[in-house]
Every structure is written in structure tokens, then in C-alpha cells.
Amino acid sequence: MNQTLSQLEHPQTFVQRHIGPSPAQQQQMLDAVAATSLDALIEQIVPANIQLPTPPATGEATTEHQALAELKAIAAKNQRYKSYIGMGYSPVLTPPVILRNLLENPSWYTAYTPYQPEISQGRLEALLNFQTVTLDLTGLDLASASLLDEATAAAEAMALAKRASKLKQANRFFVADDLHPQTLDVVRTRAETFGFELIIDKPAKALETEGVFGVLLQQAGSSGELHDYSALLQQLKQRNIISCMAADIMALVLLTAPGQYGADVVFGSAQRFGVPMGYGGPHAAFFACRDEFKRSMPGRIIGLSRDAAGNPALRMAMQTREQHIRREKANSNICTSQVLLANIAGLYAVYHGPQGLRRIAQRIHRLTDILATALQQAGLKLRHQTWFDTLCVEVNDKAATLARATAQGINLRSDLQHAVGITLDETTRSEDIQTLFALLVADDHNTATTLPLDIAALDNTLSQHSSSIPANMWRKAPILTHPVFNRYHSETEMMRYMHRLVRKDLALNQAMIPLGSCTMKLNAAAEMLPITWPEFADLHPFCPPEQAAGYQQMIAQLADWLAKLTGYDAMCMQPNSGAQGEYAGLLAIRRYHQSRGQGNRHICLIPSSAHGTNPASAQMAGMSIVVVGCDKEGNIDLDDLHHKAQQAGDALSCIMVTYPSTHGVYEETIRSACEIVHQFGGQVYLDGANMNAQVGITTPGYIGADVSHLNLHKTFCIPHGGGGPGMGPIGVKAHLAPFVPGHCVVNIEGVLTQQGAVSAAPFGSASILPISWMYIRMMGAEGLKQASQVAILNANYIACRLKDAYPVLYTGRDHRVAHECILDIRPLKEQSGISEMDIAKRLIDYGFHAPTMSFPVAGTLMIEPTESESKVELDRFIAAMLAIRAEIARVEAGEWPLQDNPLVNAPHTQAELVEQWQHPYSRELAAFPVRELRDNKYWPSVKRLDDVYGDRNLFCACAPISDYS
Known part of the structure; x- marks a missing residue:
């Protein structure tokens, strides 16, 4: 069929790339769960009184290339000065083999x-x-x-x-x-x-x-x-x-x-x-x-x-x-x-190995010695007589010195009294020493010294054993003697070593990771590209704010979008993990109460179903934890909540609640819970771990909460990276905004408060914020809402398909779940002796990461599929779980002994297939339980680990190489 040019020029948005199931697949799943549409499904699941009439106005969706071009223009506003500020941050040379691989x-x-x-x-x-x-x-x-x-x-x-x-x-x-x-x-x-x-x-x-x-x-x-x-x-x-x-x-x-x-x-x-x-x-x-x-x-x-x-x-x-x-x-x-x-x-x-690292460190120190000697010969005074890479140089006209540096695209440390600081690094070259020397010894007329700096001559006159490091502080013992640090110094060897490590792991690029509460969704390539752009990568966190204009614009836009998506009045972008965000949010509550003369409010109510970080964060924030019970359906017991809040009285500080609940359902009474806490003068902290079921559908602010953290490494696509990085910015209502963390080094009017910091840098892990910026920009308001809807659909599809084989522990209205579901393995264990651990390890043989085990309820598996997984992948996972249930049935029937079956022996390695086989099941069933694995098989490199042995024999350094042979 012929199409008009305007139709052909309409770009395909990123939404269709990010959301796994096609419209046809979505309809098939809707049919399976007996829902007529995504909107109808959401109506059955999310309480009507918290549903937004329209999704927050974060803009229209755009394509990957359009978003990248827009962000590139923003990044270009950053100015890449040479930064000698130091203070714990230095320019580096990332080996390309590590950058790429x-x-x-x-x-x-x-x-x-x-x-x-x-x-x-x-x-x-x-x-x-x-x-x-x-x-x-x-x-x-x-x-x-x-x-x-x-x-x-x-x-x-x-x-x-x-x-x-x-x-x-x-x-x-x-x-x-x-x-x-x-x-x-x-x-x-x-x-x-x-x-x-x-x-x-x-x-x-x-x-x-x-x-x-x-x-x-x-x-x-x-x-x-x-x-x-x-x-x-x-x-x-x-x-x-x-x-x-x-x-x-x-x-x-x-x-x-x-x-x-x-x-x-x-x-x-x-x-x-x-x-x-x-x-x-x-x-x-x-x-x-x-x-x-x-x-x-x-x-x-x-x-x-x-x-x-x-x-x-x-x-x-x-x-x-x-x-x-x-x-x-x-x-x-x-x-x-x-x-x-x-x-x-x-x-x-x-x-680099020990020799390479020593060469880098010695070179940095040698250049520092050369600069120090030249400055002293020129009549400048150094505040200290010992150093590694940092000089504190006393100057007569500090403002003029800093002005000369700025004019040459150089940042020096400026907060030292009557002095400037200079920290050298592995990127420093001889010509940089010439430049630094010239700008520091220039006279009041900004004229550089007429004496040329002969670096080679200075180098030759310096002692080969620098006195700027005290004699008894020089390292004498060798470092990094293990073979791993002394072999992989060519790029070929390094590339192969890293590839060998990768082959041992299962990540999202190989299969679905169906972890409940962790939201392992697509980390799109277009989102990841900007983090290695030098405009974002090369800036020092304490550079003058005007040099980071691109960062300021990007962060401000992201903060504005996140505020809209959470229903809050302000965002603090400092906390550099979700748990750090919890702590920062609780600090804001604590400081707010103190500002009103109610510093005695110290009790934090926490439902028994809460994430473990909640009570840990409350304890860190100096609060006393009181646990609120849940009913048999896993919902907060409102009577117990009212009783505990009343009992706390004037000592009530807040409640920490997760929504949808940690049990994977939308509690119908969430607004009532917020109202009870407010009635007794407390604040509501809504844990943002499950925001992937809220975005575009509801917001914490609309529900009635006062503060939330956001796991940008869950809902907003920053990757987990094997356990970090993460970002946990907090959204707050206006009355809490003056009490979010600030920073003592960087002062940006209207952006940072004067409160104490929770992270080293003013904007935490700023260089990964472009990932979330790209995600929101490419998805647009409607796309973000659709992502939440499909995440909920995927979870209900899995629950519906597996409920006859594995009981779903908690459901809400109409037997629906939210964006995750909990399978109860305890009845199966009682009948067969097979545990949730056995199922988790057997899933490895099928090529899957296990769901979350025994959280929030012992003896269960918690599954969160996310919106990025297609129906094909969901069906593959469902087939694996059903096949495992059939294997459990064979144990129940006595066909396989409890002590020797493919579940308790899982996972199976490639090596054991060539060994003598004495199990009552075949090699084929062990390694290839479904036919599709013959074409694409992940092989674990080890069998099930002995956790007790590892704790009783704690050894936490590289083992002798013979142990791996």
C-alpha cells in the first residue's frame, strides 16, 4: 500500500523499542487475564481515588536520535577546563580496553x-x-x-x-x-x-x-x-x-x-x-x-x-x-x-600491574616536585614541606592569580586562605607544568616570568629519592604480587581476560531477570551513550557553577520531570543510592520537626512488610522504630496503625510505607493510612522502590505522602551494574524543601540548601543522571504511563499462568496483583521437600536468574517482569517454571529420591557432563531440560555454593592461582 510522504516521515518513537510486548502481544495477554484493555485492567487494580485524571506533563515522546541531539547541545554548555582542584577528585586516563569492554x-x-x-x-x-x-x-x-x-x-x-x-x-x-x-x-x-x-x-x-x-x-x-x-x-x-x-x-x-x-x-x-x-x-x-x-x-x-x-x-x-x-x-x-x-x-x-601503577604514581609525584622546586626558586612560598601530588602555594594577590588561571582555562583550588591549591594527576604533561609556573609567578601586571622553565634540568638536579615524602613513609613492601596483576598487560590478554569473566555471568543481555522489588528493566543503548561523553565525564564536581551550565540545565529539567511524576514540589538530586535517599528524606523530616520546636518527635512507624532498608535508615536517622502489623492479606492493619500512632502521640515523627505494598498489591486504604499519621502530627515517607507501578497512573504526592526517594536505577533505567551505581533523589512537599541536604563546598542559589550533606558531591553521582533524562525525554508522558501499565499487565499475566502450579500469596481486588507477584513455595516444600532455593538454582539450568527468594516472606519467590520483557520471553519463563513444577511432581511421586534429583543438584555445569554419571535422571534433562536451550545455553561455571563453609573459612583476597586450575 502506498503511503504519503508525511506518513513515511513520522518517526518511530522510542516507546515501541522500550516496551517489550507488541500491541498484538498485549492483546493476547489481556485476553489471558480476562481484561478488555490496559485502561480497564488498571481500573480493576488501582484504587479509583488515587488515579490521576491525566499523566503528568513531561512532554511528548521523541526518537533516540532526536533526544541525543538535544542532550548533546545541552552538554556543549559545559566548559572543560583543566582542573587542578584536587580535594579527592582528579582527571584520569581510562584505558580504552576497559572503557569499551x-x-x-x-x-x-x-x-x-x-x-x-x-x-x-x-x-x-x-x-x-x-x-x-x-x-x-x-x-x-x-x-x-x-x-x-x-x-x-x-x-x-x-x-x-x-x-x-x-x-x-x-x-x-x-x-x-x-x-x-x-x-x-x-x-x-x-x-x-x-x-x-x-x-x-x-x-x-x-x-x-x-x-x-x-x-x-x-x-x-x-x-x-x-x-x-x-x-x-x-x-x-x-x-x-x-x-x-x-x-x-x-x-x-x-x-x-x-x-x-x-x-x-x-x-x-x-x-x-x-x-x-x-x-x-x-x-x-x-x-x-x-x-x-x-x-x-x-x-x-x-x-x-x-x-x-x-x-x-x-x-x-x-x-x-x-x-x-x-x-x-x-x-x-x-x-x-x-x-x-x-x-x-x-x-x-x-x-597496569604493580610496575605500571608505580610508574604512574612516581611520575605524578616527580612532576609535583619539579613544580614545587621551580616555584620556590622563583620566590614563592609553599605552605608545606611534604606532599605527594598537591601543593599549597601562598600568593600575594589571590584574585589576580585565579583570574589568570581562569583566562587560560584552568581551575585551581580557591578556598584556601591566602593561597591556592594545585593537585597534579596522571593526565598532567610537562607543558602543563610550564603553564602553571607561568601563571603563578606572573607579576601584578599579569606578565609571566621571563625566565624559561627548564624542566629537564630541574629533573636532573632533584634527588632521585624525593625528600617531599618523609623517608619512613616510602613503601618498601611489594604490592600486587598475585599473578592476576602481573599477566594481563597487553590489550589482547586484557580483552580476553575480561571476556572470560563475562562468560561466567548471566546478565540482562542474555535473559530476563525476574527479580521482585528490583525492577530489572531495559537499560537502552541510547540512554547509556551520554555518560562517556567528555562534556559530562570530565568535569570536576567543585568547578565554578558557570562551567557546569549544561549539567545545571540537564539536572534542572530532570528534577522538574521527576517532581511532576511524583507529585512533589521540589527534588533533591544529591543522594547517591536508594538507601541514602531514605536517610536524606528522614533527615528532612527530622529537621522539619526541629524547626517547629518539636524535636522530641522520634518514633518512626514501619509496617512489618517493609523493605529492610527502611528500619535501617530510620535507625541511622536517630529514630525509634515501632512496627505496625499487617492483616492476613498483607495490607497495613489500620486499627493497629491508629493505635500505634495514638500511642506515640507527640513523639510520632513519621511512617515509612511502600506503595504498591511490598506484598505486590495496591492497598485500598493507603490514603487513610496517610491521614491517620497526619492526624497525629507525623509525616508520611513513601518508599519509592515500587514507583514502576505508579508512574503516569498516580503519584506519592497525590496519594498524600510528604517525601519519597526514587530508585533511578530501578524505575528510571540507570543500570544496576552488578550492585551499583544507583541514585536515590528525594521528592518533597514544599514544607520540607528547606530541609533537604545541601553542600558546604558548592553553593548554587536556589538549588542547594544550607543543610548538611549526605554525599560527597553536591549532585551525588551526577554523570549517570543523563540516563534518566534520556529515558523520560524519549518516553514522553503517555509512554511513561504505558510502561507502568504494561509492567502491571506482564505481572498479572505471569500470576495468571502460574497460579495453578504455584499459589499466589497475596492479591488485591479481583485477584489482581500490581507489578510483581509472590509465589508461595511453602506448601510445595511440605509436600515434596523441594525448597524455593532448589527452584531458584534449577532456573539457572533453564537460563534464568532466579526471582527474589524469601522476601518479603520466607519460603516464597517474588517475581517482577517489568515492561521491557516481550511475551516470548515471559512465555519462556512461564514454561520453565511449569517444567520445574512437573519435575517437583516426579519427586513427590517417588520417581526421583529427594537427595538426588535435578532440583537439589542444580545448577549443572558443563564439566560434570563428561564425568561418570550416576544420577537417576539423564544428562540431557540436567543440562537441556527444554529443547530451545540447545541453540542458546548459558553454562554456570560452578555448582551450588556451600555458604556455611564460606563464612566459617572467611578468605577475602585473591586465592592462589592453583585454586583455579
Whole structure:
């Protein structure tokens, strides 16, 4: 059929690319669930009194290329000055082999947190590399698999010191006065909610201060001075005071490991190991401590264990420390680490190896020595006599010096009194030293020195053993001696190593990841492209705001869209994880009550069905948790809520509620719950984890909530990256807007408050915000609503198709579910002995990641298909679940013994198929339970892991290479 030119020119919008089921497939699924249309289905599920008449006005949908062109024009407004600001952030040279094969590779960035270790061995090995780097450089016993950023790592170190302290009556935490200001800002915020008294002074005063349980030092002070704290650390240890030290990861390549001379906890940012500045993040923090503190350590730890065949295998160790299990007793509310960025940093160390890292660090230090010598010879005074890469240069006319720098496209650190700061990095070249020297020694008439700077001559006259690093601070012990850091130095070898790791993992680029509560949806290539644009990647977070005009515009637009989509009046874009967003939202509530003279309001009501991060965050915010019961249908018990709210009275601070509920249904009484809490003077915190069932249909603000966080790495398409990055901005009603986090370094009128920060950078992990900008821009208002509708349709289709084989635990009106459903495996286990764990592991043989196990109810599987999965993929998953149910029936019938069947032995590896086979089922059934797998089979590299062995034999560094042979 001929079409007109106007018809042919009508572009295909991104909506049709993002939403998996075609219109025809959607109709087939609607028929299966007995609904006439998407709108009719939503009418049956979502309470009428919270449905929006029209979706929020976020604009029309556009194509990928149109959105990319628009964002490119915005990005062009950023000015890429050479930044020597330092303060924990430096320009880097990301090895292209890592950029292309990891950061831009969906095999890495679409992976989920490795709770299923059998299908995560590749990224677990990469994380173990990162932990080994941390252990070697810090000289301590135990390392985590990354934290959110350096400042929050400092706050976690303080919390660990209090938990582990033997001085139970002590309540003071001492902080050295040359800590990075943004780190102090976050530590101060956390100390306030914990009720700690902060003492900020010269480090030597720590020994003179009574009631101190911990001390925080910075090995290389914020203005560059290196500190030999060995004597102080020994004295602190004698007094049972726990010592925490911030360190620069590149400096540690040359400096003695702090753990060797007494530090108990060492942390810092791994950004300098190949991760772009990105206007503040995401950047992985490294964190290490002594073995005696392992039960108090925050974050995730990767450990070496063994599988069912006795072979070495990796897993997340000591998972019982995590907040979803320990709730308010958890060490931290961290649910998002920075896995993708930790893997970049770890593989940067693998690629360069110990010699390469030493060469980079020595070159940075040598250039710093050369510049320092030249400046001193020219008559300028340096404030310190020791340094690694940072000079504090005293100048007569600071304004003129900064003006000259700006005129040459250079940023110097400007917040030092009567001085400027200069931090060099791996991108610095000899000509940059010439430029810096000239602008610093220019006279009052802005005329550069007439003396040429002979860098080669200066280099030759300097001692080969720099005195700017104290003699006893030079590292003597070798680093990174494990073979993994000494083999893959050619690009060919590195490329193959990374590919070998990828082959061990199952990510979203291979199959549906049907995890309930985690929203593993499409991370489109068009959304991901802008994060590596240099206009976004190369900016320092503390550059002058006018240099980040593109960022400001993009962030403002995104914040405006998110405010509309949530029904709130303002957005705070700082929190760099969902859990951090919860904490920030609760802080806003706390500060609001205090501003009204009601600082006594401290009780947080939390339904028993809530996410584990909720009580953990409330505890971190200094609140007391009171649990509200749920009825047999999983809904909040309104009578119990009214009773608990009335009982709390003037002490009621807030309620934290998830909507749709954690049980996967739209509670009909959500507005009533909000009204009860407001009636008694409390605020309503609505957890944004399940926003993928709200966008375009309803909003937290319309429902009646006062504050919510958004998991941009769930609903708004930022990828999980194997367990991070994430972003958790908070939306607030107008009365809470003055109380959201601000920043002490960057001040942007009308954008940032004067309140304490929760993250190191003013806009958290700013460089991944373009992903969500692209998603909203390409989807448009109607597309976003349709995405929510199809997510709900997909979940109901799965529930409908599986309900006869597996009971659906909770349903709402008309036996419908929201965007996820919970299958109850407990009756099956009673009948057959087969558990939810066995089903989860058997799904690996079918080529699927397991649903969420035993959350929020033990003995269940929680499934969330998202809108991105096509009917073909949904049917493939349903077929796998039905086939597994038939296998369970064969166990029930006695055809296979409970101790030896394809479920309890799952997953099956390729290697065991060539071994002697003694099972009562065939090799074919083990490996190819459905015919389609013959064409596209994922092979796990290990069998089921022995979790108990891994915890009893905790080993968290790279194992001897013989263990892998």
C-alpha cells in the first residue's frame, strides 16, 4: 500500500523499542487475564481515588536520535577546563580496553547484585581483585567490595568505631582539622543523628581529649601535607581508641600502608584508578579494617568458598549482616555499593600491574616536585614541606592569580586562605607544568616570568629519592604480587581476560531477570551513550557553577520531570543510592520537626512488610522504630496503625510505607493510612522502590505522602551494574524543601540548601543522571504511563499462568496483583521437600536468574517482569517454571529420591557432563531440560555454593592461582 510522504516521515518513537510486548502481544495477554484493555485492567487494580485524571506533563515522546541531539547541545554548555582542584577528585586516563569492554558493555552494566553466586563468578572475581588491591595498599586484614563514596565511607568508619569500641561510655569522635571539607560535612551530618559529639582540631590534640572512642585522620591532608602518624596511632591503640584514616589510592602506591603502622580502618576513593570525575560520581570507595572488626564492617564482602563438587568458588560473605535480614540492627543501610566502578578500578590495577601503577604514581609525584622546586626558586612560598601530588602555594594577590588561571582555562583550588591549591594527576604533561609556573609567578601586571622553565634540568638536579615524602613513609613492601596483576598487560590478554569473566555471568543481555522489588528493566543503548561523553565525564564536581551550565540545565529539567511524576514540589538530586535517599528524606523530616520546636518527635512507624532498608535508615536517622502489623492479606492493619500512632502521640515523627505494598498489591486504604499519621502530627515517607507501578497512573504526592526517594536505577533505567551505581533523589512537599541536604563546598542559589550533606558531591553521582533524562525525554508522558501499565499487565499475566502450579500469596481486588507477584513455595516444600532455593538454582539450568527468594516472606519467590520483557520471553519463563513444577511432581511421586534429583543438584555445569554419571535422571534433562536451550545455553561455571563453609573459612583476597586450575 502506498503511503504519503508525511506518513513515511513520522518517526518511530522510542516507546515501541522500550516496551517489550507488541500491541498484538498485549492483546493476547489481556485476553489471558480476562481484561478488555490496559485502561480497564488498571481500573480493576488501582484504587479509583488515587488515579490521576491525566499523566503528568513531561512532554511528548521523541526518537533516540532526536533526544541525543538535544542532550548533546545541552552538554556543549559545559566548559572543560583543566582542573587542578584536587580535594579527592582528579582527571584520569581510562584505558580504552576497559572503557569499551566494561563500562560500555551490557554484560557488565546490566548485571544484578551477586546474590546468586553461581551465575556471578565473573563479576565476583573482578570484585575480589578490587578487594585485593585494597588489602595490599592499606595493609589491613579485611576489605569490602566498595562503598558509595569517600565521604560516606568516612561516616561508616565512624559508625564502625562506635560499634566496635571497648570504651562504651565514650561518645566523642575526633576529626583532624585538615580533612576534605565535603568529608567533614557528611561526617557531621551522620554524627548529629547518632548523637555523637564531634571534636575538630589538630591531630595531636586527640590524646588530650577525654571521652573519645575514635579518631579520623587523613594521610595526605586536604591541602596536600603528608602526615607520619605512626607514633600517634600507637598511642591511640594503647588507649583503646579506634583510628580511622582517609587515604589517596594513588599515593598509597608509593606510601607505607597505614595498616602497617597502626591504623584500624583505612578508606578512600578509588576514582583515580581509571574512573572519570563525572561531576562527582559514581565513584567506588575502598574500605578496609582489622579482622577483629569484621562483624561491624559496613557494605558487602566477597569471600572464597567452595561449591558442591568441592571446587573453589566465590560468593558474598556473611550475608546475614545485610540490612534486609538484620533490619534496624544492621551495620548500615547500604543496599547499593559501586560495583561497576569498583570493577573498573580493580581492572585498572590488573591492566597496569604493580610496575605500571608505580610508574604512574612516581611520575605524578616527580612532576609535583619539579613544580614545587621551580616555584620556590622563583620566590614563592609553599605552605608545606611534604606532599605527594598537591601543593599549597601562598600568593600575594589571590584574585589576580585565579583570574589568570581562569583566562587560560584552568581551575585551581580557591578556598584556601591566602593561597591556592594545585593537585597534579596522571593526565598532567610537562607543558602543563610550564603553564602553571607561568601563571603563578606572573607579576601584578599579569606578565609571566621571563625566565624559561627548564624542566629537564630541574629533573636532573632533584634527588632521585624525593625528600617531599618523609623517608619512613616510602613503601618498601611489594604490592600486587598475585599473578592476576602481573599477566594481563597487553590489550589482547586484557580483552580476553575480561571476556572470560563475562562468560561466567548471566546478565540482562542474555535473559530476563525476574527479580521482585528490583525492577530489572531495559537499560537502552541510547540512554547509556551520554555518560562517556567528555562534556559530562570530565568535569570536576567543585568547578565554578558557570562551567557546569549544561549539567545545571540537564539536572534542572530532570528534577522538574521527576517532581511532576511524583507529585512533589521540589527534588533533591544529591543522594547517591536508594538507601541514602531514605536517610536524606528522614533527615528532612527530622529537621522539619526541629524547626517547629518539636524535636522530641522520634518514633518512626514501619509496617512489618517493609523493605529492610527502611528500619535501617530510620535507625541511622536517630529514630525509634515501632512496627505496625499487617492483616492476613498483607495490607497495613489500620486499627493497629491508629493505635500505634495514638500511642506515640507527640513523639510520632513519621511512617515509612511502600506503595504498591511490598506484598505486590495496591492497598485500598493507603490514603487513610496517610491521614491517620497526619492526624497525629507525623509525616508520611513513601518508599519509592515500587514507583514502576505508579508512574503516569498516580503519584506519592497525590496519594498524600510528604517525601519519597526514587530508585533511578530501578524505575528510571540507570543500570544496576552488578550492585551499583544507583541514585536515590528525594521528592518533597514544599514544607520540607528547606530541609533537604545541601553542600558546604558548592553553593548554587536556589538549588542547594544550607543543610548538611549526605554525599560527597553536591549532585551525588551526577554523570549517570543523563540516563534518566534520556529515558523520560524519549518516553514522553503517555509512554511513561504505558510502561507502568504494561509492567502491571506482564505481572498479572505471569500470576495468571502460574497460579495453578504455584499459589499466589497475596492479591488485591479481583485477584489482581500490581507489578510483581509472590509465589508461595511453602506448601510445595511440605509436600515434596523441594525448597524455593532448589527452584531458584534449577532456573539457572533453564537460563534464568532466579526471582527474589524469601522476601518479603520466607519460603516464597517474588517475581517482577517489568515492561521491557516481550511475551516470548515471559512465555519462556512461564514454561520453565511449569517444567520445574512437573519435575517437583516426579519427586513427590517417588520417581526421583529427594537427595538426588535435578532440583537439589542444580545448577549443572558443563564439566560434570563428561564425568561418570550416576544420577537417576539423564544428562540431557540436567543440562537441556527444554529443547530451545540447545541453540542458546548459558553454562554456570560452578555448582551450588556451600555458604556455611564460606563464612566459617572467611578468605577475602585473591586465592592462589592453583585454586583455579
